[in-house]
Amino acid sequence: MHELPITESILEIALRHGKKNNAARISAIHLVIGQLSSFIDESIQFYWGIVAEDTIAQGARLNIRRVQAQMQCTDCLIQFTPSSRNFACPACESVRVKVIAGDEFYLESIEIDK
């Protein structure tokens, strides 16, 4: 949802860091998106082509690393990947679980040409 303002935010961050590093061109953007953050890769890719036009990031490759959801049971301490229907612990069925990975959403790095 809201992939357009999100994509604009990605561009703003990339351009700011590009400028700081005296980039002539930004050739790639590396994003990290957790499975639990509800953003759709295809929509970001689609908007990227439009918002990056006429900037030094035009044509930059969008590289998206997806992080799978990981949970940990706070009772028996095992770590597991939740199924889409059930977040309870698969070992002891406890519902006292916490998210340890999967809600990331950040710009990790950019590749620049000087």
Place this chain on the structure above:
Amino acid sequence: MTKRVPVVEKILSANDRVAEENRAVLDRHNIFSLNFMASPGAGKTSLIERTIQGLKAHVDPLRLAVIDGDIATSFDADRAAAAGAAAVQVNTGGECHLDAIMVRNALPQFDLSSVDLLIVENVGNLVCPASFSLGTHRSVLIASIPEGDDKPYKYPGMYRGVDVLVINKIDLLPYVPFRMDFFQQGVEILNQGLLTFPLSCRTGEGIQPWLEWIISQVGEHRR
């Protein structure tokens, strides 16, 4: 030559930066603030009316301000104003959530030096408001019995991100199939130990503990 530059910056940071500014403005004026989120019809405005009335009657009456976010109309702000709060309507013009900038633009419309508690009523929606912090001190989710007991499972993002849960319309429990234990199990998975107030805005049952919580929070914030 191509060079890789580390960035590691949270996306959405533009909104988050404005949210931090909002928080600073509120703190400077000693205002405690709540972000009310819920589906349409869960009772956000009814709870605001009850809260205004309850806090007016308190021995040390709190001065309330309400920012009402809606796609169109000013029905909700009118209700809050009629109940006795300073109210500003923000029409989002189709946007399904409030963002930090809308709140920033609304704040100067109040006399902030005479406000103790700000309630922001978000647009009725269980998805998008969870992603946009506004700068408020606590976020409150208002669930309601007729919505059904599966909502924590269907909207985990919303249930995970809130500080307080209100379960409204408990007077309808005898008439609606709602498995409270199933609902609360879903909540517990997503947000362990979440502070919960079951209440009914219609009958007034359960309103008192909710008011006491707000009064204690405002008091702690002032210190």
